[in-house]
Amino acid sequence: MRWSGPLRGLSRLESLRKQLRDEDAIKEISYALESRTDAYKFTKKPPWLRVKPAGDHRTVSTVEKLRSSLRGLKLATVCEEARCPNMGECWGGGTATIMIMGDTCTRGCRFCSVKTSRAPPPLDPDEPRNIASAVSSWGIRYVVLTSVDRDDVPDGGSRHIAETVACIKATKPALKVEVLSPDFQGNKENISSVVHSGLEVFAHNMETVERLTPVVRDRRAGYRQSLDVLAYAKREQPSVVTKTSLMLGVGETQTEIRQAIRDAISVGVEILTIGQYLRPTHRHLKVEEWVTPEEFDFWKSEGEAMGLKFVASGPLVRSSYRAGEIFLDKYLDQKRSQNNSI
Numbered sequence: 001m002r003w004s005g006p007l008r009g010l011s012r013l014e015s016l017r018k019q020l021r022d023e024d025a026i027k028e029i030s031y032a033l034e035s036r037t038d039a040y041k042f043t044k045k046p047p048w049l050r051v052k053p054a055g056d057h058r059t060v061s062t063v064e065k066l067r068s069s070l071r072g073l074k075l076a077t078v079c080e081e082a083r084c085p086n087m088g089e090c091w092g093g094g095t096a097t098i099m100i101m102g103d104t105c106t107r108g109c110r111f112c113s114v115k116t117s118r119a120p121p122p123l124d125p126d127e128p129r130n131i132a133s134a135v136s137s138w139g140i141r142y143v144v145l146t147s148v149d150r151d152d153v154p155d156g157g158s159r160h161i162a163e164t165v166a167c168i169k170a171t172k173p174a175l176k177v178e179v180l181s182p183d184f185q186g187n188k189e190n191i192s193s194v195v196h197s198g199l200e201v202f203a204h205n206m207e208t209v210e211r212l213t214p215v216v217r218d219r220r221a222g223y224r225q226s227l228d229v230l231a232y233a234k235r236e237q238p239s240v241v242t243k244t245s246l247m248l249g250v251g252e253t254q255t256e257i258r259q260a261i262r263d264a265i266s267v268g269v270e271i272l273t274i275g276q277y278l279r280p281t282h283r284h285l286k287v288e289e290w291v292t293p294e295e296f297d298f299w300k301s302e303g304e305a306m307g308l309k310f311v312a313s314g315p316l317v318r319s320s321y322r323a324g325e326i327f328l329d330k331y332l333d334q335k336r337s338q339n340n341s342i
Contacts, residue, residue, distance in 0.1 A: 035292050035294070035295075036289045036290065036291055036292060036295070037289060037290040037292075038288075038289060039249070039286070039287040039288055039289055039290055040286070040288070042290070045278075045290070046290050048292075048293050048315050049276065049278070049290070049315055049316065097143075097144040097145075097146055097180075098131055098134075098135070098143065098144070098145055098146070099114075099146050099147060099148065100127060100131065100145055100146070100147045100157075100160070100161065100164055101123055101127075101147045101148055101150050101157045101160055101161075102120050102121055102123070102124075102148060102150075103115060103148070104116065104117045104120035104121065104148060105117075105120070105148035105149050105150075106118060106120065106148070106149050106150055106151040106152050107149045107151065107218035107220060107221065108218055109207075109216065109217045109218045109221070110215070110216055110217070110284055110285040111207070111216055111217075111247065111250070111277060111279075111280075111284060111285050112280070112284075113280035113281060113284065114148060118152070119152055120148070120150065120152065123150070123153065123157065123160050127160070127164065128160065128163040128164040128166070128167040129167050131145075131164055131167065131168065132164070132167035132168045132170070132171040132172075133171070135168060135171075135172070135175065136168070136171045136172040136175070140175070141174070141175065141176060142175070142176045142177075142178070143168065143175060143176070143177055143178070144177075144178045144179075144180060144203075145161065145164060145165070145177065145178070145179045145180070146179075146180035146319075147161060147180070147181070147182060148182075149182045149183075149218075149220075150182070151185070151220065155184075155187075155189075155190050155193070156182055156184040156185065156187065156190050157182070158184055158187075158189075158190035158191070158193040158194050159193055161179060161181070161193075161194050161197065162193045162194055162196070162197035163197075165177050165179065165194075165197035165198050165199050166197055166198060169198045176200045176201075176332055177198070177199045177200055177201070178199065178200065178201035178202075178203055178243070179194055179197070179199050179201070179202060179203065180203040180204070180205065180319060181194050181202060181203065181204050181229070181233075182204075183204060183221060183222075183225055183226060183229050184229070185220065185225075186225050186228055186229065188232055188236075191229055191232055191233055191236070192232075192236050194233075195233045195236050195237045195240055196236070196237060199240065200240065200241060200332050200335075200336075201240065201241045201242075201243055201271070201332070202230075202233045202237075202240050202241070202242050202243070203242070203243035203244065203245070203271075203319065204226055204229050204230055204233070204242075204243075204244060205226070205244055205245040205246075205319055206223065206226045206227070206244045206245070206246060206260060206263075206264065207221075207226075207245065207246065207247055208246065208247055208250055208252065208260075209223075209246075209252045209253075209256035209257060209259070209260045210223040210224075210256070210259070210260070210263075211252075211256060212250055212251055212252060212256075215250075215251075215285070216247075216250055216285060226244070227263055227264075227266075227267050228267075230242050230244060230264070230267045230268065230269055231267035231268060234267065234268035234269075235268075239335065239339045241270050241271060241309075241331070241332065241335060242267075242268055242269050242270055242271070243269065243270065243271035243272070243273070243319075244264050244269050244271075244272060244273075245272065245273040245274070245275070245318070245319035246260060246261075246272070246273075246274050246275075247274075247275060247276070247277040248274060248275070248276055248277065248289075248291045248295075248296075249276050249277045249287050249288055249289045249290060249291050250277050250285065250287070250288055251288040251289075257299065258302075261299075261302070261303050261306055261308070262306070264308075265306060265307050265308060269308070270308060270309040270310070271308070271309060271310050271311075271312075272303050272308050272310075272311045272312075272313075273311070273312045273313070273317050273318065273319050274296060274299050274300070274303075274311065274312070274313040274314075274317060275296075275313075275314065275315065275316060275317035275318050276290070276291050276296075276315040276316070291315065293314065293315060296313040296314045296315060296317075297313065297314075299311065299313045300312070300313035300314075309331060310331065
């Protein structure tokens with residue numbers, strides 16, 4: 001083993017022990033990494049990426065009911081706009097992620113299939129009330145609000161998001177709300193508007209490791225900026241659960257994945273989702289590697305061992321994948337009870 005010198009804040013012995021633990025962990029995953037498939041040589045998706053249909057008649061009916069409700073209120077879902085592979089599973093389970101502030105983004109990330117424009121249509125002032133009306137009639141306990149970036153709006157749409165959360169809570173107070181938030185270019189006032197809106201979970205996606213951020217994301221996004229957003233949200237409202245997401249298969253290394261997890265934990269992130277990047281169209285970023293289910297299983301165990309409260313990790317996992325599943329639902333209930341007892 002090569003000694004790389006003491007880490008900041010640690011003695012030489014503590015640094016050496018930490019380095020040994022890291023090297024042992026890297027050895028554990030070496031087999032899984034070696035079994036990754038080069039997506040340039042094998043362009044066909046591996047069998048574990050085959051998407052299951054919506055399911056039985058009841059499930060299909062639920063999907064159609066939600067779709068009809070959204071269309072009637074002129075609402076969009078990131079599930080459809082971003083071509084999520086889990087739409088049948090999540091919608092069939094009575095959960096959908098609603099995309100607010102329109103279906104057109106002011107940014108152009110190379111992995112995302114959402115439409116882009118420098119001047120999208122104006123925000124719909126009726127949207128917050130329409131969303132509250134829709135979700136209150138679905139019989140669900142958990143809803144995820146995501147949005148396009150609206151750099152064309154002075155506050156980035158933060159007040160619009162906050163108003164949407166407030167309308168949902170006024171209509172159905174028991175409904176748990178997660179917001180997958182833009183970065184608002186790091187503006188603290190805008191972040192504060194969202195984090196104090198009454199939501200339970202504040203999510204903002206790092207998307208990829210630091211080295212690949214300029215390649216994968218729009219130039220206005222940034223790895224450190226995303227960490228700062230998550231850190232500020234946690235400082236501003238400690239009772240709110242913070243969450244982020246990583247895509248694998250775009251050229252990252254195991255060391256970089258581990259560092260990204262460390263960075264997320266260092267700013268107070270509690271929930272992490274990890275999934276395989278899938279190329280939406282031929283105009284988008286190419287897939288570098290197909291990551292095995294075994295490696296995703298490793299990162300779930302490793303992330304939770306490193307200190308995350310919950311990790312959803314799998315080839316088809318996306319940032320809002322099964323967001324309201326039993327573990328997270330119970331975790332939020334526990335957090336609420338603890339906050340009420342203080």
